[in-house]
Amino acid sequence: MIADTGxxxxxxxxxxxxxxxxxxxxxxxxxxxxxxxxxxxxxxxRSASGQRLYRPDTVTLVRFIQQMxxxxxxxxxxxxxxxxxxxxxTDPGQRxxxxxxxxxxxxxxxxLRAALDRLDEVIAxxxxxx
Amino acid sequence: MIADTGxxxxxxxxxxxxxxxxxxxxxxxxxxxxxxxxxxxxxxxRSASGQRLYRPDTVTLVRFIQQMxxxxxxxxxxxxxxxxxxxxxTDPGQRxxxxxxxxxxxxxxxxLRAALDRLDEVIAxxxxxx
DNA sequence: CTAAAACCTGACGTTGACGTCAGAGGCAAG
DNA sequence: CTTGCCTCTGACGTCAACGTCAGGTTTTAG
Numbered sequence: 001m002i003a004d005t006g007x008x009x010x011x012x013x014x015x016x017x018x019x020x021x022x023x024x025x026x027x028x029x030x031x032x033x034x035x036x037x038x039x040x041x042x043x044x045x046r047s048a049s050g051q052r053l054y055r056p057d058t059v060t061l062v063r064f065i066q067q068m069x070x071x072x073x074x075x076x077x078x079x080x081x082x083x084x085x086x087x088x089x090t091d092p093g094q095r096x097x098x099x100x101x102x103x104x105x106x107x108x109x110x111x112l113r114a115a116l117d118r119l120d121e122v123i124a125x126x127x128x129x130x
Numbered sequence: 131m132i133a134d135t136g137x138x139x140x141x142x143x144x145x146x147x148x149x150x151x152x153x154x155x156x157x158x159x160x161x162x163x164x165x166x167x168x169x170x171x172x173x174x175x176r177s178a179s180g181q182r183l184y185r186p187d188t189v190t191l192v193r194f195i196q197q198m199x200x201x202x203x204x205x206x207x208x209x210x211x212x213x214x215x216x217x218x219x220t221d222p223g224q225r226x227x228x229x230x231x232x233x234x235x236x237x238x239x240x241x242l243r244a245a246l247d248r249l250d251e252v253i254a255x256x257x258x259x260x
Numbered sequence: 261c262t263a264a265a266a267c268c269t270g271a272c273g274t275t276g277a278c279g280t281c282a283g284a285g286g287c288a289a290g
Numbered sequence: 291c292t293t294g295c296c297t298c299t300g301a302c303g304t305c306a307a308c309g310t311c312a313g314g315t316t317t318t319a320g
Contacts, residue, residue: 018317020266030267035308049316051267064248070238071245074306081252090256098256102249108200109242115201116235118194122211123228126220150296160297165278179286181297204276 016045016053026062033062039075041065041082071105146175146183156192163192169205171195171212201235 023030036042037052042061044052064085068078080097084090090098153160166172167182172191174182194215198208210227214220220228 018267029308031308031310034268039307047316049267050269051316067241067245067248069307070241071249084256085252088255089259095253095256098249098253102246102253105242105246105249109239109246111197111200112235112239112242115197116232116239118197119201119228119232119235122215123225123232125218126214126225126228129219148297159278161278161280164298169277177286179297180299181286199277 014056017056017058019044019052019054022054022058022062025059026066028062028066036062036065036075040079041075071101072108073101077101144186147186147188149174149182149184152184152188152192155189156196158192158196166192166195166205170209171205201231202238203231207231 019030019033023033026033033042034052037044042054042058044054044058047053065078068081073081077097081094081101084094084098149160149163153163156163163172164182167174172184172188174184174188177183195208198211203211207227211224211231214224214228
């Protein structure tokens, strides 16, 4: 969707933003935003002179992408899952992938918590051992 | 410590093991074990012919190293923290590092849990939306 | 109008924990 | 003795998400 509904039923076209604003608002580098496009995660429009133009909600999308990266998903996986994310429906294969990623992240959380416990042991020992 | 105390107060020298056994028992590759040495995490003895010889408890140490890697620590950080781990005492700088790493891992856990929540949202929507 | 700031397209560099290959020994069994 | 497995030392390759630089165009502020 390109248009947003404003007051009195008038359809107002939100101003498209350029790559610098996307990057700044989402807290990533301009290079990163271009990279996401190269990976098929973003499909910006282009101005007459060739500059990338994004809808404002791209900022939210970029934050989501970053969150998935932080969770250990690859660009390819994110690209495969984005359709479910913004279309709202998915095929059995995608559902299986979603669940598989969920399990992987859950396992990672468990590993990190175990590592935390190990570190806490060391901290406890070294705190009582001046 | 090189020796292990056996029955009747007799000091028994545990047989040293070679790199293949360390790798197999710890569930990593031989290459990884050599890499750990290169990073200063392991200091094996050498046989007359130059082969690496490890104490059996090296297997436990390698598992610990793997756990720290999984938690996002670098080789350098692990090398800096290993002294506290097996000496049992540490200076203020090391204590600060321990706590900093703890906080970093905790933050990572929080990020992963947030990502899990996002994925669960998508899963819930796509499950009710055939 | 002009200078600064932002944007463009390549294309090579970085980082970390290894994988992998080459070529050369070492070691117990038959 | 030789076969087969293990080990050794380099040294280059990998992968992913960007960083960074070069050289040029575009937009914006004054």
